[in-house]
Amino acid sequence: MQSRHLTAEQLSARLDGQLSESEQRTVEAHLASCAACQRELEELRQTVALIRAVPAAVPPRSFRLFETGAPSRTASRPWALTAWLRAMGGAAATLMVVVWAADAMLPAAQLSPAASALQPSTTVSPTTERSLRSEPAAEKLQVQPSAAAALQSTADNAGVGVAPSGAGAPAGAGLPTQPEGLDAEQGARAVRTTPEPATPEPSTSDRAAFGGRREGVPLRPGQVGAIALGLLAAVLLAASLFIPRRVPRR
């Protein structure tokens, strides 16, 4: 026992082969003649072996970042975009129904001054004026089925809650499960459009309905808003159809 005992760090590093060359020589020379250090080295060796034998804990879940079963490069992005477009389209369609219904049910007297200023009485012919006032229900029925169909189809995909307050009855009539209150053709159309997600059909029919009303009559702000919303919904839903679907549905 010619030199000082080895430090724990030297012994520990020797187990890992992490001694420098000069250290290595010193350590080996000491170990060769020191039983105490030999014993300590053996204890450390056993300790390390026991630590290394500790089994790995099993993670409670996988930490994959992407929800695709088989790894796919472009999986999540198109679906996220499609879902977003449909959700927005559905929301716009819902708003359109609400705005139009509210507008149609409001008596003209309750319109804001700005709104009445927009429709000077001289330009309104009596007949169209009358039709605007006295036939809101018919107007609604003409618009609702397609809007409701659009709502239904987008809500199915995007999970948008459809609750058109104030227009509950006609919107409900557009649902395929209770077609009573609609004439057969409208009911059939609602049923036909429902299973196909986000058909562009609502947009064209909406435009036709709006176009027929536009001639000679300045639109009230509510109608303008509803038309804008309807167009927005149509554009969004149509756009969602053009997102390439590279991932098969599961």
Next chain:
Amino acid sequence: MSQPIALLDEERWLRAARDGDQGAFQRLVECYEVAAFNVALQTLRNRDEAADATQDAFLSAYRAIKQFRGGSFRAWLMRIVVNACINIRRWEKRRPTASLDALVEQFGEAPWADASNNDPEGITLSRERYALIQIALSALPDEQRLAIVLVDGQGFSYEEAAQALGCAVGTVRSRLARGRVQVRDHLIKHGNLR
């Protein structure tokens, strides 16, 4: 404990992941999630927090993958894991208990007969001995325990451990030695070393 994967595959996946290939990054996650979770678990000693830290770390790694400039990927990744653990502990400051029941609760019943367990000495730990080692480890200062977990648990080189812990190689060496000595003393005290 660590699963060695072909370095060529890792290189390939890394390059693809840096080019934005999510599938390739997924492969890397699958390779290292057990190691990352175990490092987080040994750091935080709480199963739920460790899972959160691991998830955070993989998300951070995905965002930062373009900044990886070669070297040891697992060391780079474990650095992120350790940082995620520090971030989590900043909010949750509590000292875990070191009873056998608490250990089983946090670490799960150890898979004693796990064939994939890298066990060159052929040692099968008894339940008591396993608990004894875990308790000894949990009594260590964080930095010593992490050095042991990376080098002895994950088979890291001193250089890799230094990179993962953001310290010098010499620091790893001394932390490792002090930690090992304490675990040894604990085992001797309880008559589990001959």
